[in-house]
Amino acid sequence: MTQTHSSSGSEVPLFSIIVPTYKVQAFLRDCLDSVLEQSFRDYELLVVNDCSPDGCGAIIDDYAKADPRVVAMHLEQNVGLGRARNAGMARAKGRYLLFLDSDDTMLPGSLQAIARRIEEAENPDLVVFDYSRTHWDGRITPNARADVLAKAAKQGVFALKDQPELLNLLQVAWNKAYRRDFIEQWGFQYPSGYYEDTPWTYPVMIAAETIAVLDRVCVYYRQRRQGSILHSTSRKHFDVFDQYDLVFAFLDENPRFDEYRGALYERMVNHFRVVDVSPGRLPDDARAEFRERWAEAEGRLRPEGHPAAPRGKGQMIPAKHREKARKTVRSLKQKKSVPAKLKKKLRKRVLQAYYRAQRLLPVQQDVAVFAAYWNGSYSCNPAAIHEKMKELAPGMKAVWILKNDATSRPPKGVPTVHPGSLGFWKAMARGKYFVNNVNFPPSVVKRPGQVHLQTHHGTPLKRMGVDLADYPVGRRGMNLVRLMDRVDRWDYSLTSNSFSTAAWDRAYPSYYEALEYGYPRNDQLVNASAADVAAARKKLGIAEGTKVILYTPTHRDYHDAPKQMLDLEKFAETVGSEFTLLVRAHYFYDQSLLASGSAGGARLVDVSSYPSVEELYLAADCLLTDYSSVMFDYANLDRPIVIYANDWEVYRTTRGTYFDITVDTPGVTVQTEEELLEVFTSGRWNGPESDAARAEFRRTFCEFDDGRAAERVVRKVFLGQNEVPPVLPIGERPVPPRPGQQPLAEVTRPRDRETV
Structure with missing residues (x-):
């Protein structure tokens, strides 16, 4: 020791x-x-x-x-x-x-x-x-x-x-x-x-x-x-017999305490009964042996003249049945809506019957079902995993769940199904693998043999899951019991750092296996070349020599409606024409709220609908955000980050947070608009203060993002390989080039290393 x-x-x-x-x-x-x-x-x-x-x-x-x-x-x-x-x-x-x-x-x-x-x-x-x-x-x-x-x-x-x-x-x-x-x-x-x-x-x-x-x-x-x-189910529960032998050995060594033998005998029998009837403790094939040991210990340790304790039948007392809710009769005044309601009800019953029938058919071992952001786009970790699956497991077939108005779609030839359609329910019933960065609907029934991978969509600064129990504003009526029913379907939970592993363990307590592999969506950042950076800026029309600030505010639970936290026109005018300000609204918001244009200073561009946030990262010289999880991904590029925490105390009080971003900050942190303007006009955004904070932040939160996360996931989940490429320590990883930076001397990049 x-x-x-x-x-x-x-x-x-x-x-x-x-x-x-x-x-x-x-x-x-x-x-x-x-x-x-x-x-x-x-x-x-x-x-x-x-x-x-x-x-x-x-x-x-x-x-x-x-x-x-x-x-x-x-x-x-x-x-x-x-x-x-x-x-x-x-x-x-x-x-x-x-x-x-x-x-x-x-x-x-x-x-x-x-x-x-x-x-x-x-x-x-x-x-x-x-x-x-x-x-x-x-x-x-x-x-x-x-x-x-x-x-x-x-x-x-x-x-x-x-x-x-x-x-x-x-x-x-x-x-x-x-x-x-x-x-x-x-x-x-x-x-x-x-x-x-x-x-x-x-x-x-x-x-x-x-x-x-x-x-x-x-x-x-x-x-x-x-x-x-x-x-937990184990034969180690037989230890209870040895532990009571120690209790009675103490009494044997100290006969002056014999008056307690009767009470301890009764406590012992009750304890044995608890172990016997508690579901999930004893293996099924060990229960008869346990009861034999129980009878032997009880007969041996019962004080002379003390009545035998009631054994019971070892049966669990059934839970009380909940009273069934009474059916209500619709008013005759609703006659006009009856046909539409009947049609909707009939459709629901047909889909339910179809889903039940499909579940009677075999699971298709070569089908993987993907979704991201409530079926709103082809993006994030699920999309990166899909791309790597095509490379390493070409025999797998992908099906994507997407709404009609999805902001981005998979490559041509990849099947898509609409949420709630016949194709959707067939995929839910027959697919082998399920990959999502949120949860599939509560009505989905997980069949034996199906595998669910929860990729998440960010490192959590704000409280999540059951950690919102004490934060009603952040929870917004979320049913935690139903949430955990969905979490219980997870087989794997993907994390990009050990901090997230611990946070998910708190927020989503269940029996899944944590995969500390990194975020696949960040492979694109870690493996980026100077050509990738130049291409991203060219697509966005960024003029040579211009500094790009990417502004990504997050959602506020305490706001009933979207509210702009920064005067963008004033900011753009103050920082000057050497900057271009890319503004990306949170995906919860109507993306038309932000207007593009010029404000006599910096060029102002709304990129809320831009399909690839990773390309926006590559094009940016600096990230300006508040509490958005984009900071954790962007830190992989080792570029300046500025935190505008003008409502930090309100945010952390209403939503709850896992740490103080004003202390454990990824760069320069300010709390007033005047300070924010000074940071950019003085050049502090890209100075020693920013570099020092970012170095520590990257060590903590970019722990597993070495450019091979998607490969590790595909090899483990889809190919069943327990030996996956080890994570390269952060000090040994090449740093992606900044805009305008010439390529560094030849380095062995993560994607070029020999695979396992």
Whole structure:
């Protein structure tokens, strides 16, 4: 084990807070921040990296460098939750131990409240406090046994025999503060395996001579949609028998605690029953064996003279059926609309019947169905994947879903179907592969053998998915349950950086596999030549020597209607005739809102309808945006970026964001129109300040975009190859030339490297 030690500033802090971490990069920052932002500061925070394969180790090191209270501990091999906690205890110096799971959070003021309770109770062996469960859809539910804590809190300081109901609490480590010398005196340690809290919690509570209760919610216990590891199907659930053997071994070694045998026997039988009836825990072929072990343990550990606990039949209690909605009768006043409604209803039934019939036919193994931006264009990652599929998997047949007014269409000869048509439903029923940068309709039924790839369409600055539960303005009535039903169809989720991997894990909690391959649409940028840049500028009619600013504002959820955030005419006039300003409206907006022309200074061009945003990137000398995800793609070109964040506080409050763009910025960031004009008139847009910010931004957000993303996707998803070309480190990638820049010396470009 290696350690990075940071002094907490106190020789013996009151608390040692131990946080074991494994594959929680999406939630770890929330957890650590919830501790570090506490008003009470007399603690050390021991964060134990249990050889996590994701970005947890780097996150821990960043926090340790930034805050002296954080101690980073990196285990050399994965040892599991219990032994990782033991490693933290061995290093702890605090008078009291606290354990916090790395996807949970501590509520503000909790440490101060626990410290006050310790002082009031004159340093008890244990302080037990309350918690609530937080759910993926924003719900918060209280501890079901909060009444036990409320009753016990009135009793002052006591031993377990005075409040035996505490044994009925959830067997967890993180709802208590433990006096460290009490733990060390008894030599308590966590065992390995599943249900490791059981042989820790019961002996600790039984042995404690002084217990105090804090009737206050101190921890939010995150209920992840996929469930915890205890909800995964595995024979490891048989560990529950070994863990209760340890509990009763403790009683055997300490016969003065025999009075608890009956209660623990009943808790044990109830625990076995929970494991047995919980769906998805035990493999089907292991259930009979589990019940045999249950019967053996129950017979062996039942106290003499104690009645046998009711076993039950091991059946799940069926959920209550929802009351069927009553059918309403249309008013006779609507007679005139009946024929049209009947026609629409009949058409819907015919399509549904056709779709059901098509699903009875075999899946077509050589058909891939593509869509992008709600069927509005042939573009983005799906189009780039399609182009590479034609090259590497020529036997595959593509079908694109496109509306009649799509802004761009596939090459001639590629079949297209209209959303909701017979052809659409045939494709949905018979296709093998489905590629989209949004979601297919909720009425689509995923058949066994079908494969869904979610490519997304940007790196998320703003909150997405279930992370919008607390942002009603940004959510705009989105049904999160229905959203997650669609997410459950995903087999793969494509990401362009590890930041996005973690964000999608939070926003769309499900069982898909993350493909950290880069964005295929950015291959065109990374592989661009000087000729490509010149061709893009020529198509746009850019005069030689002109500097091009590409302005791409994003959508504001808090605006009921589109609103221009920048006076374009004033901006164009001020920056002067050496610039051309390309303006691209967000795709949510009516593209006719922006007018092209000249304003006595810079040429002003509306490129909202231009079919290829990648060509616009190549033509531009600088990107001017606010919070649009285009900044992450454009950063691959290593060209200046200016952020106009004039409403940042309103935006982040109403929509929610994953980081502060004014701090972790890709270039020069300003918040007033006067500052923005100065940035361009002074030349700061292309100066050292911009270069330094962009370098760090590119390292973080252009992590996997090396020009071979589409190839990796096609080889993995369509060709079934697990070995795909490795990602080239960003420092080894050639930088695409800027407008007017002569080609660099011959370099081996990513597309020229030998393929696997």
